Amino acid sequence: MGASAEGLDDGLSLRTEMRRARRRRLGQLALRLLNHRSFLIGFVILVFFALVAVFADLIAPYLPNKNNYRDVLTPPSAAFWFGTDAFGRDIASRVIHGTRVSLGIGFYVALLTGIFGTLLGTLACYVRWLDALVMRTLDGLMAFPGVLLAIALASALGPSAINSIIALTVAFMPRTARVVRAAVMVVQGTQYVEAAQAAGAGHGRIIFRYILANALSPVIVQLTYVFAVSVIAEAILSFLGVGPPPPAPSLGNIIADGRTYIQEAWWIAVFPGMAIALVVLGLNLIGDGLRDIIDPRQSSQH
Amino acid sequence: MTLFIVRRLLSAIPVLFVVSLMSFVIMWLVPGDITAVLGGADASPEEIERIREQVGLDRPIYERAIIWYSSLFHGDLGYSYLLDRPVVDAVLERLQVTLSLATLALVIATLVGVLLGVLAAVKHNTWLDQGSMIAALVGLSIPDFWFGIVLIILFGVTLGWLPTGGFVPITEDVLGWARSMTLPALTLAFTQMGVIARMTRSSMLDVLNQDFIRTARAKGMRAHTVVFKHALRNAVVPILTVVGVTTGVLLSGAVVIETVFSLPGVGRLIIGSIQRRDFPIIQGGLLVTASVFVFVNIIVDMLYGFFDPRVRDGR
Numbered sequence: 368m369g370a371s372a373e374g375l376d377d378g379l380s381l382r383t384e385m386r387r388a389r390r391r392r393l394g395q396l397a398l399r400l401l402n403h404r405s406f407l408i409g410f411v412i413l414v415f416f417a418l419v420a421v422f423a424d425l426i427a428p429y430l431p432n433k434n435n436y437r438d439v440l441t442p443p444s445a446a447f448w449f450g451t452d453a454f455g456r457d458i459a460s461r462v463i464h465g466t467r468v469s470l471g472i473g474f475y476v477a478l479l480t481g482i483f484g485t486l487l488g489t490l491a492c493y494v495r496w497l498d499a500l501v502m503r504t505l506d507g508l509m510a511f512p513g514v515l516l517a518i519a520l521a522s523a524l525g526p527s528a529i530n531s532i533i534a535l536t537v538a539f540m541p542r543t544a545r546v547v548r549a550a551v552m553v554v555q556g557t558q559y560v561e562a563a564q565a566a567g568a569g570h571g572r573i574i575f576r577y578i579l580a581n582a583l584s585p586v587i588v589q590l591t592y593v594f595a596v597s598v599i600a601e602a603i604l605s606f607l608g609v610g611p612p613p614p615a616p617s618l619g620n621i622i623a624d625g626r627t628y629i630q631e632a633w634w635i636a637v638f639p640g641m642a643i644a645l646v647v648l649g650l651n652l653i654g655d656g657l658r659d660i661i662d663p664r665q666s667s668q669h
Numbered sequence: 670m671t672l673f674i675v676r677r678l679l680s681a682i683p684v685l686f687v688v689s690l691m692s693f694v695i696m697w698l699v700p701g702d703i704t705a706v707l708g709g710a711d712a713s714p715e716e717i718e719r720i721r722e723q724v725g726l727d728r729p730i731y732e733r734a735i736i737w738y739s740s741l742f743h744g745d746l747g748y749s750y751l752l753d754r755p756v757v758d759a760v761l762e763r764l765q766v767t768l769s770l771a772t773l774a775l776v777i778a779t780l781v782g783v784l785l786g787v788l789a790a791v792k793h794n795t796w797l798d799q800g801s802m803i804a805a806l807v808g809l810s811i812p813d814f815w816f817g818i819v820l821i822i823l824f825g826v827t828l829g830w831l832p833t834g835g836f837v838p839i840t841e842d843v844l845g846w847a848r849s850m851t852l853p854a855l856t857l858a859f860t861q862m863g864v865i866a867r868m869t870r871s872s873m874l875d876v877l878n879q880d881f882i883r884t885a886r887a888k889g890m891r892a893h894t895v896v897f898k899h900a901l902r903n904a905v906v907p908i909l910t911v912v913g914v915t916t917g918v919l920l921s922g923a924v925v926i927e928t929v930f931s932l933p934g935v936g937r938l939i940i941g942s943i944q945r946r947d948f949p950i951i952q953g954g955l956l957v958t959a960s961v962f963v964f965v966n967i968i969v970d971m972l973y974g975f976f977d978p979r980v981r982d983g984r
Contacts, residue, residue, distance in 0.1 A: 507687020510966075511959045512921030515939075519955050522943040523695050599812045603925050606814055607940055622815055626929065629833070633822045640815030648810035655806075 399660050406656020412649030416642075420467040427460035431616045440632045450634035452624055461616035462639050468617040470646065472528060472601045476535040477594035484540050485586065488547025489574060492555060502548070505541035513538045514600050521609040528611040531604050535597050546589050550582035557581075584661045591654035595647045602643050618643050670974065677970050681963050688963065692956040693737050696948050697730065746953035751945055756953035760935055764957065766836065767927065767934035771919045773850060774857035778919075779912055782862040783901075786869025786908075790877060791896055801866060808863030813922055817856035817929040824852060834931035853930045857922050861915045868911040872904040879903075905976050913969035917962050924958075 400406050419426060428448075429435075435455030443450045449458035491501040508516065520534035554560060555578060563577050604610035605619030606626075613620050618639040625636025728736075740747065746756040785805065789798040825833035831852055837845035876882065877900055885895045924936030931937070935954050942950035 503683055504687060506684050507691055510684050510688045510963050511691065511955065512917040512962055514918075515921035515924055515955065515958060518921075518924065518940075518943070519695055519951060522951070595810070602812055603814060607925065607928065607943075609943065622818065626818060629818065629821060630826055633826070636815065636818045637822070640812060640819065643815065644807075644811045647812070648807060651806055651810050 396660070400656060403656045403660060405652045406660070409649045409652025409654075409656060412645055413653060416466055416470060416646050416649065419463055420470045423463050423467045427457075427463040429457040429460040431461045431464040432456065432614050440628065442632075443634055449638040450632065452621075452632070452635050453628060458621065458635055458638055461621050462618065462642050465616040465618040465621055465639060466642055466646070468528065468611055468615070469598050469601055469619075469643065472531055472535070472611075473594050473598040473646075475532045476539065476597035476601075477590045479532065479536045480540045480543050480593050481586065481590045483536065484543030485547050485579070485583075487540070488544040489551055489579065491544070491548050492551040493570075493574065501544075505544055508537070508541045509545075511538075513542075513596075514603055517600055517604065518607060518609060521604050526609050526612045531601055531610050534604070535600055538600070539593050539597065543586065543589055543593060547582065547586055550585050551578055554578050554582045587661065588654055588658045591650055591657060595650035595654065598643060598647055598650070673974050674971055677967050681967055684963055685960060688959045689738070689741060689956060692952050692959070693734060695955070696952045697733075746956065747949040749942075749947055749950045751942075751947040752950070756949050759938065759950060760953050760957050763933060763935045763938045764961075766932055767920070767923050767936060767958075768961070769839075770850065770853055770857065770926070770932065770934060771916070771923050773854040774861070774919050774923075775912070775916060777854060777858035778861040778865055778915060781858070782865025783869050783908065785862065785866040787873055787896065787901065789866065789870040790873035793874060793877075798870075802870065805863035805866040809860050809867075811860060813856055813860045814925045814929050816859055817852065817926055820852050820856055821930070834929075836932045849930075849932075853926050853932060856929075857919055857926050860922075861918060864915060865908065865911055869904070869908050872907040873900055876900045876904045902976070906973060909969055909972055909976065913966055916965045916969075920958055920962055920965075 401410075433456060435451065435457075437455065438447065438451050439455045440453055441447055441451045441455075447457050447459065449462060451457055452461075487501055487505070491498045511519075517531075517534045517538040520537055521531055524530035524533060560573065560577050563573050568577070601610060601617070602619035602622065605617040606623045608620075608623065610619055611617050621639040622636045625632070625634075625639070628635055737747075744757065746760070748754075749756055749759060752759055782805075785801045789801045792798050821833050824831045831848055835849060837849045839846040877896075882895060882900055885899050886892075890899075923934060924939060926932070927934040927936040928940050935958060939951055939954040939958075942948075942954070
């Protein structure tokens with residue numbers, strides 16, 4: 368009588384054991400990441416800017432588009448931390464709201480790049496006859512310098528936040544798809560995938576549970592960098608006037624305003640650029656930390 | 670080696686095909702068309718129809734594609750009605766400014782980046798290593814167009830040492846040319862230095878740990894011969910890859926930097942054309958820039974073959 372009951376019991380406890388082990392591993396991973404100095408610094412920077420972006424309405428001392436003709440082009444002071452522009456708009460408030468736009472666009476570009484890059488990269492690997500077609504198309508896209516392609520696409524589609532996201536995703540996705548394809552190729556050849564196939568696992572199960580679960584770590588690292596590059600690229604699009612349209616502030620179009628008043632008001636261009644640099648530095652530090660810990664083969668630390 | 674070069678050149682053909690197709694498709698995606706710009710706001714329907722016929726917009730898409738490709742093979746990229754001149758002339762005239770800017774930046778970025786990276790690797794785990802890596806990371810986090818504006822404020826507006834923008838042709842005044850190119854080239858090189866330095870360091874660290882370096886040191890070879898002749902030569906392939914990618918970044922970076930410094934290059938031409946909605950120029954400018962990028966990558970591939978015989982003979 369014991370055999371089946373015991374088997375059931377074993378199966379249950381094995382499952383609980385596996386769940387516990389997974390939780391323990393995740394805990395250890397979080398601990399290792401938090402002990403990694405550059406990851407921690409980057410994480411703190413990013414959390415700070417994320418909070419600024421989320422609570423922009425509460426933090427900003429003025430309305431970002433409020434003209435104020437009594438205080439035009441005033442240098443930084445206690446009343447206007449980062450000074451004012453030619454319409455008397457408060458630069459600090461504009462930078463705070465611009466951070467929301469930049470981080471938002473960067474985040475969506477990273478997310479969509481991740482989704483479509485994974486989809487195409489896996490598809491190219493899994494469906495053999497698609498491989499050449501998909502890869503040659505991606506090669507062609509990659510032949511354009513990324514930012515230039517994004518500028519052309521954004522200008523063709525028209526200036527808006529959504530079009531910026533589309534343009535940047537098309538420009539950055541091919542490289543991610545390549546990374547995914549390379550990682551999936553490696554995993555596809557391993558014995559446990561063969562074993563899963565032999566055991567009769569379905570395509571969906573093989574792709575998600577066996578292949579992607581083991582191929583995603585380089586992709587996650589890559590996406591952090593995509594996020595970083597997108598924040599800069601979005602600023603370039605708005606600087607050139609093909610990003611989200613003014614008067615809504617974005618870090619790039621504030622810098623463009625500052626370019627016009629470069630002779631008399633340095634503060635307009637300087638502060639939004641510092642915000643971009645800090646956000647991107649934070650993301651790069653996080654990327655380096657993740658690479659060291661979840662994808663050590665790529666690591667440059669010795 | 671010849672076979673290797675030929676194969677690499679042939680491999681560019683499908684890529685160039687996709688590039689030209691993309692340039693065509695992007696402009697086809699554009700909502701609204703050039704007739705509104707050319708005819709002005711008060712153009713009559715007949716006038717618009719006449720312009721559409723003249724520009725070829727009344728033809729179906731496949732006919733336009735055939736025209737695009739047959740002109741391409743004749744070295745004809747179309748005609749800009751706004752500038753009233755062939756696209757090829759307008760783009761090629763501006764190309765030299767862009768190329769000289771990108772080349773200058775590439776030289777600066779590679780020299781400084783490789784030196785910084787080698788230094789960091791040789792002095793591994795010292796303050797020099799950490800300092801240069803922090804500098805590299807900060808460098809690659811700074812948006813280059815903004816850094817250019819900061820340099821203009823610093824050296825152009827406040828100190829007044831260098832011009833705030835504008836371009837002097839090298840044929841007119843060599844010193845003036847150098848002065849007008851200094852800040853743009855430094856700006857463009859700055860972010861890429863960090864990327865190159867980081868890759869050089871990690872590639873050098875891999876090589877410096879290998880047995881043949883220990884042997885070279887053990888037989889009493891001088892330190893800098895070991896580092897530069899033995900180690901660097903073997904560390905060069907990953908560095909080359911990054912330099913190749915960098916060149917693409919520099920080409921698209923030049924687009925933006927030209928706008929910041931008011932330099933008359935292809936980039937500023939494209940940006941100006943975007944604002945004027947002068948699509949033939951955008952299309953042609955994109956195609957030329959992407960083709961330059963493709964050929965740079967072929968040259969990088971050939972350099973691989975030169976530095977690493979395994980690449981040449983392999984496969």
